[in-house]
Amino acid sequence: MSACEFESLEKSLESHVPEVELSEVKRILFGKETQKLDLPACAVSAAAERDFELKGYRFEAAQEQLRPPRRIRVGLIQNHVVLPTDAPILDQVNAIHSRIGEMVEVAAMCGVNIVCFQETWTMPFAFCTREKEPWTEFAESAEEGNTTRFCQELAKKYNMIVVSPILEREGLHSTLWNTAVVISNSGNVLGKSRKNHIPRIGDFNESTYYMEGDTGHTVFQTQFGNIAVNICYGRHHPLNWFMYSMNGAEIIFNPSATVGALSEPMWSIEARNAAIANHCFTCAINRVGTEHFKSEFTSGDGRKAHHDFGHFYGSSYVAAPDGSRTPGLSRTRDGLLVVELDLNLNRQISDKWSFKMTGRYSEYAEELTKAVRHDFKPNIVKE
Numbered sequence: 001m002s003a004c005e006f007e008s009l010e011k012s013l014e015s016h017v018p019e020v021e022l023s024e025v026k027r028i029l030f031g032k033e034t035q036k037l038d039l040p041a042c043a044v045s046a047a048a049e050r051d052f053e054l055k056g057y058r059f060e061a062a063q064e065q066l067r068p069p070r071r072i073r074v075g076l077i078q079n080h081v082v083l084p085t086d087a088p089i090l091d092q093v094n095a096i097h098s099r100i101g102e103m104v105e106v107a108a109m110c111g112v113n114i115v116c117f118q119e120t121w122t123m124p125f126a127f128c129t130r131e132k133e134p135w136t137e138f139a140e141s142a143e144e145g146n147t148t149r150f151c152q153e154l155a156k157k158y159n160m161i162v163v164s165p166i167l168e169r170e171g172l173h174s175t176l177w178n179t180a181v182v183i184s185n186s187g188n189v190l191g192k193s194r195k196n197h198i199p200r201i202g203d204f205n206e207s208t209y210y211m212e213g214d215t216g217h218t219v220f221q222t223q224f225g226n227i228a229v230n231i232c233y234g235r236h237h238p239l240n241w242f243m244y245s246m247n248g249a250e251i252i253f254n255p256s257a258t259v260g261a262l263s264e265p266m267w268s269i270e271a272r273n274a275a276i277a278n279h280c281f282t283c284a285i286n287r288v289g290t291e292h293f294k295s296e297f298t299s300g301d302g303r304k305a306h307h308d309f310g311h312f313y314g315s316s317y318v319a320a321p322d323g324s325r326t327p328g329l330s331r332t333r334d335g336l337l338v339v340e341l342d343l344n345l346n347r348q349i350s351d352k353w354s355f356k357m358t359g360r361y362s363e364y365a366e367e368l369t370k371a372v373r374h375d376f377k378p379n380i381v382k383e
């Protein structure tokens with residue numbers, strides 16, 4: 001069976017692990033079981049008609065005496081590109097807009113408050129090609145671009161916060177960035193968060209296109225909690241998650257584009273570990289499918305030139321601060337994952353494990369300050 005035919009780890013476990021052992025296997029692998037969320041029949045039938053997977057789960061928190069629950073719903077969307085990568089640019093963008101529009105409509109039926117799309121969701125992940133044209137033509141203004149206007153309409157219509165990761169073209173000098181635009185449920189652009197770690201691995205030749213982001217570790221205060229966006233490659237950097245959390249993020253979204261051969265064994269660990277380590281929720285979103293490019297490109301590893309990146313394996317999921325996680329979406333299909341979370345769980349787990357209290361931050365800061373200097377002498381004892 002090829003990587004793009006394997007549907008999901010959870011399905012495989014359910015088919016092959018004996019019934020009496022399954023719940024224990026799942027508890028050890030995935031943490032406390034997340035309850036299924038009842039989704040409205042209209043949403044279930046719309047998703048089936050529109051041919052995408054719809055899953056819903058709920059993370060519980062304890063009832064507190066002094067604070068009411070802070071329950072909100074997030075929606076994670078993963079999707080294939082709709083048209084071939086050599087179709088006219090505007091047709092490609094419009095086709096993806098209309099696909100996402102119909103998925104967001106279902107998210108609204110499910111009561112989603114914050115929706116997040118995959119990394120550079122309006123385009124194929126063409127950075128493997130190293131060609132500037134036509135791919136840079138997908139770049140748009142974060143404030144004024146068509147995609148932002150489209151998302152503003154969605155946000156207003158559905159009273160939903162939209163996290164829209166795009167290829168951004170900025171200002172007088174046409175600087176390109178990989179940027180998540182955060183649109184408030186009022187329809188206003190609340191701000192943007194730029195990808196701050198750029199991969200230089202395999203076919204991920206993104207440094208050819210845009211620079212390391214300059215927006216720091218911004219957190220957006222919204223009606224539905226404090227949110228932050230750690231774009232794709234940032235998830236390999238524990239301090240990146242940490243800094244968003246230090247700035248008060250209660251939910252950190254990780255819109256991504258990554259392929260099976262490269263990162264799949266790390267996928268289920270990294271965002272989940274970040275949720276545990278930082279007492280927050282994390283939402284990992286990956287695109288899905290195999291994208292073919294007209295021109296061949298090489299990977300610089302001796303392999304023959306080829307026309308695709310390999311399989312983007314989807315598997316989007318949400319992780320909670322208690323170490324539990326939802327099952328992932330499919331590895332092969334478009335999907336919407338709706339997850340209800342009670343933000344009170346963050347402080348409850350913080351009170352239990354207290355990592356923010358036990359962390360020796362001033363000590364790390366002092367040692368790090370030394371470690372980044374050219375005259376740094378590592379603290380190693382030798383015989």
Ligand SMILES: NC(=O)NCCC(=O)O
Binds near residue numbers: 199233234257262263
């Ligand atoms: N989009 C992106 O940064 N991908 C890099 C590969 C990975 O982080 O798995």
